[in-house]
Amino acid sequence: MDGFRAERLRLRIEQFAPALGDAEANLARIARAQADAAAEGVDLVVTPELSVTGYDVRDRVHALAVPEGDVPYPGLADGPDVIVGGIERDAAFVPFNAALHLRGGRVLHRHRKVYLPTYGMFDEGRWFGRGDRARAYDAGGGWRMGVLVCEDLWHPALMYLLAADGAHLVVVQAAAAGRGSWAGGEGGGRFASWPAWEHLARAAAVAYGIYVVVANRVGTEGPCVYAGGSMVAGPGGDILARGDDLAEDRVTADLSLDAVARARRPYAHARDDDPRLVHAELARIIGERG
Incomplete structure (x- = not known):
């Protein structure tokens, strides 16, 4: 496929639940999902954060990293486009938590996670380089x-940048743990978070x-239960459309x-927005802070 259709993009x-540290098994799972999607007229398959490796890789990060390149996962060359989450290392051997949009197996776009959480149970800043x-x-x-990855969504400036850059669709990969399972969510889901x-x-939408x-x-790794x-x-x-909050699911x-x-x-938010104003005021704020 050379590109999507304006009148219908089936996503x-x-x-x-990716298998922690087992890239081979996870890639086989994603390839099967691609094959099923192709049979059902799906144009784009989106997988969660670090879908190729699992989340809590810690010091296995270097062994699981693939070199930055055009075809990082040759086994995903067939079928519809797919956005995978993997670990990519640059020429300086720095590993990044990366979302890769693949078309025909080649990288159409890469986003390296900008905001690496280091609070609570998270310690990503210890293992990954930061996207820029x-x-x-x-x-x-x-x-x-x-494309954004997990914590990036909690920093609205990134979503603003993508909207200002003309995005019609923003994909957010996540490995978000569920909290407050006893309290439940506002809409009746299992997790208050x-x-x-x-x-x-x-x-944002x-x-x-x-x-x-x-x-x-979804799934578990150590003490974490992921929230689907x-x-x-x-x-x-x-x-x-919405997926199950505990089980594996397909959301189309x-x-x-x-x-x-x-x-x-009748809104005119995009027309009236002024990035120049934002740029000028941010420059002022940064300058005043020294």
Whole structure:
């Protein structure tokens, strides 16, 4: 496929529990998902954060890293586009938590996680290098996309940058643990922590008139129980599809640029936004802070 279609982009989230440290098994799982997706007319398969390696890799990070290159996972060359989460090392041998959009096995776009959490149970800053950009890219058929990874969603400036760069669709990979299982979520889900993710996704979708896709994992690693709940938020802020909050699941939705256009009428947020003002005021703030 040379690119997506404007009138219908069928997207599927493959919500699953990656096997920790077993890239071979995880890649085989993703390849099967690609094959099933191809049979069902899916154009893009999205997997969770670090879907190739599992999340809590710690000092195995270097052994699991693949060199930066055009074809990092040759076994995923067949079938529809797929966004995988893997560990990529640069020429200086620094490993990055990377989301890779693959088309025909080749990297169409890469996003290296910018914000590496080092609070609570998380210690990513110890193992990974930090990404230094958030950019939209052309995916064909008139679609512009952006990709973020987990904690990046909690820093709204990154979503703003992608929207200002013309994104119609932002994919967020996640390995978000569930908290507050006894309390439950506002909408009746198992985890009290998950509604915050939905609020962030829906707020960005309705503010910018874009699709926001959150692909979260499930399963357990050590003491962590991952919260599932993968979702597709439409450009009007409504939830179009949602995954189970405990079990593996497949979440499929049809997206269109017509829906993006409708969501931006009668609003004029994108037209009236002024990145120059933001740039000037940030420069002032940074200068005043020294």
